[in-house]
Every structure is written in C-alpha cells, then in structure tokens.
Amino acid sequence: MKAAVMYQKGDMPQYTEDFPEPIICGKDELLISMKAVAIKHIDKSRASGKHYSTTGDISHAKVIGGDGVGVLKNGTRVFALGNGMMAEKAVIEKDRMIKLPKGIDDVTAAALPNAVAGSAMALRFRAGMKKGETILINGATGFTGKIAVQVAKYYGAKKIIVTGRNEETLQSLLALGADEIVSVKQNDENFIAQIEMIHKSTPIDIIIDYLWGHTAELILEALKGNGSFTHKTRFVSIGSVTGDKIQLSAEILRSVDLQLSGSGMGSWTKDEMRKLFRDIVPKMFRLAANNKLKVETKSVDLKEIERLWDMDVSDGTRLVVII
Numbered sequence: 001m002k003a004a005v006m007y008q009k010g011d012m013p014q015y016t017e018d019f020p021e022p023i024i025c026g027k028d029e030l031l032i033s034m035k036a037v038a039i040k041h042i043d044k045s046r047a048s049g050k051h052y053s054t055t056g057d058i059s060h061a062k063v064i065g066g067d068g069v070g071v072l073k074n075g076t077r078v079f080a081l082g083n084g085m086m087a088e089k090a091v092i093e094k095d096r097m098i099k100l101p102k103g104i105d106d107v108t109a110a111a112l113p114n115a116v117a118g119s120a121m122a123l124r125f126r127a128g129m130k131k132g133e134t135i136l137i138n139g140a141t142g143f144t145g146k147i148a149v150q151v152a153k154y155y156g157a158k159k160i161i162v163t164g165r166n167e168e169t170l171q172s173l174l175a176l177g178a179d180e181i182v183s184v185k186q187n188d189e190n191f192i193a194q195i196e197m198i199h200k201s202t203p204i205d206i207i208i209d210y211l212w213g214h215t216a217e218l219i220l221e222a223l224k225g226n227g228s229f230t231h232k233t234r235f236v237s238i239g240s241v242t243g244d245k246i247q248l249s250a251e252i253l254r255s256v257d258l259q260l261s262g263s264g265m266g267s268w269t270k271d272e273m274r275k276l277f278r279d280i281v282p283k284m285f286r287l288a289a290n291n292k293l294k295v296e297t298k299s300v301d302l303k304e305i306e307r308l309w310d311m312d313v314s315d316g317t318r319l320v321v322i323i
C-alpha cells in the first residue's frame with residue numbers, strides 16, 4: 001500500500017508504494033481506509049522518539065501519523081486516533097473514533113481535533129474555565145492558538161488577550177474573537193509592563209501557553225505580587241515551542257495565587273478523554289460544518305511527505321496530507 005514510512009529514528013519519512021497492509025489483531029479493532037492526515041508537532045516528536053509519550057521500538061520501519069480521517073468497510077466516514085495512519089490502510093480501536101457529520105470535509109476534520117484537544121481540554125478541565133473569564137493565550141498565532149481563541153470565545157470568555165510575534169496574524173485574531181494584542185517582539189520590560197497593565201485593569205483568570213521558555217517567564221514575572229491580596233490565575237502549559245525549561249522564582253509562587261498545571265496526554269483522566277471524544281470534538285465538528293469555526297488548512301500530496309515533514313508553516317495553517 002501507499003504510505004509515509006520512517007525507516008530509522010530521526011530520518012525523514014519516505015513515500016513508498018509497497019508497504020505491507022496492517023492486520024487486525026483484536027476484536028475491538030477495525031481496518032480503515034485513510035483519506036486525510038494532518039502533520040502536527042506531536043507526529044514529528046513521536047516519530048523521532050523525542051515525545052514523552054513515545055513507546056515501543058522505533059528502530060524499525062514504521063508508518064507515521066497518529067490520527068486522521070478515513071472510511072470504514074461499511075462506508076461510514078470517521079475521524080480516528082491510532083498509529084500508522086499516514087497510509088492507505090490503518091488499524092484503529094472501535095472506541096477511538098468519531099463519526100463525522102455532513103458538511104465537514106475530510107481535510108478540516110483531520111486537522112481540527114488535535115487543536116481542540118490542545119485548547120478545550122486545558123480550558124475546561126485543567127483550568128476549569130467559567131463563562132465571563134479573562135483568558136490570555138501565549139503563542140496564539142499558530143494553528144492551535146487560532147482554534148483556542150475561537151474555543152475560548154465559544155465557552156464564553158469575557159476578554160481574550162493574545163500574544164505572538166507575527167503582527168499580521170495577531171491582527172487577524174481580532175476577527176476570530178481576540179480583544180487585545182501583546183507583541184512578544186517588544187523588549188522584555190515593555191512586554192511585562194503591558195501584561196501588568198492588562199492584569200491590573202482586567203485580572204487574568206486563565207493563561208494557556210503554547211510557547212513556554214522566555215515569554216512564559218516574563219508572563220509569570222508580570223503576575224508577581226507585592227504582599228497584598230492577589231487575583232487567582234490558572235496557568236496551563238500546552239506546548240513548548242520556544243523551550244522546554246524555564247526559571248521560576250519561588251517568590252512568584254509565594255506572592256500570587258497561582259495554579260500552575262499542564263494539559264496533554266497523561267494529564268487527562270479517562271473520563272475527560274471520553275468527554276473529548278463523545279462531546280467536545282463532535283461539537284466542534286458541528287460548528288466547523290456550520291462555518292462557525294474557522295479552520296485554516298492546506299492540502300498536500302502524500303508523495304511530497306519528505307519535503308513537507310520539516311516545513312515551517314508560519315501563518316497558523318495546518319498541512320493535511322491527502323491519501
């Protein structure tokens with residue numbers, strides 16, 4: 001079958017036309033004919049063995065891709081989570097798929113769920129977001145950040161503050177529901193001062209962070225208190241595009257009512273995962289199908305996988321491979 005295969009850890013995936021088809025082993029498994037698979041950060045870090053969730057032997061040839069859209073034997077179109085999805089056929093588990101509504105195309109449906117997990121799970125479960133809260137999204141110009149702005153708005157955010165380095169994309173977020181922009185390109189003092197000013201006028205309830213690294217340090221510095229009562233802020237780490245480590249002063253933790261947590265595989269309970277599959281993602285599929293959620297994608301050819309794998313896409317568009 002046609003597939004994108006990583007022959008050795010750390011190599012570029014290769015397009016091949018003669019990879020063996022996968023075989024169903026358990027009664028809860030199904031064979032699916034794949035149609036569209038998005039290229040995401042997690043696919044790259046898992047394929048290279050660097051992601052904390054990477055398991056098993058990655059020294060032999062493997063089909064890449066962890067989720068996507070396909071068609072079951074009975075013709076039902078589904079989004080499914082699994083392994084080895086960037087190929088003509090893949091094996092999935094029955095309880096790890098979502099039937100797609102009419103009106104959403106394969107490419108949009110393949111791109112959306114990872115960004116929904118990367119925004120809604122943090123807002124709803126790690127931060128416990130309530131209607132009328134003020135949300136700051138650090139690194140909002142990426143694909144997941146753009147979805148996060150819309151999800152936060154949909155969940156009833158009163159005010160959404162977005163940070164990023166790309167001025168044009170930051171401006172475009174205003175049309176998606178953002179209220180205020182903070183550029184990460186200004187100097188550290190000005191960046192901190194702007195966040196402090198915002199926090200003083202509209203206390204920030206939740207920070208969801210895709211960048212970590214230096215800007216996370218600056219945002220935490222901006223929250224630092226002076227010994228008087230402070231507003232409770234829940235900071236949720238979702239990604240670490242600009243660094244996996246930060247320096248955190250103990251004084252910040254002592255001087256402010258801060259809840260620091262992370263959202264990703266391993267932090268979610270079984271019940272939260274069930275809600276993601278049964279409630280949250282299906283709802284977002286319906287919104288997208290009714291043009292109430294803007295999802296920016298670019299379809300690309302499976303044959304091009306080697307060239308596309310490491311490509312930087314700078315405007316928050318998701319590349320989706322058509323099988």
Ligand SMILES: NC(=O)c1ccc[n+]([C@@H]2O[C@H](COP(=O)([O-])OP(=O)(O)OC[C@H]3O[C@@H](n4cnc5c(N)ncnc54)[C@H](OP(=O)(O)O)[C@@H]3O)[C@@H](O)[C@H]2O)c1
Pocket residue numbers: 041042114115117118119139140141142143144145164165166169184210211238239240241242263264265313314315316317
């Ligand atoms: N935990 C989860 O459930 C989950 C789910 C989805 C995603 N994530 C993680 O979230 C992160 C973002 O994902 P994504 O899908 O939005 O990726 P993406 O579309 O590639 O966006 C990357 C973002 O990082 C920004 N960026 C890159 N280098 C930067 C720098 N030096 N300074 C400032 N900003 C910089 C980009 O800004 P420009 O727009 O200027 O290029 C863009 O906003 C990744 O780490 C991903 O693994 C986690």
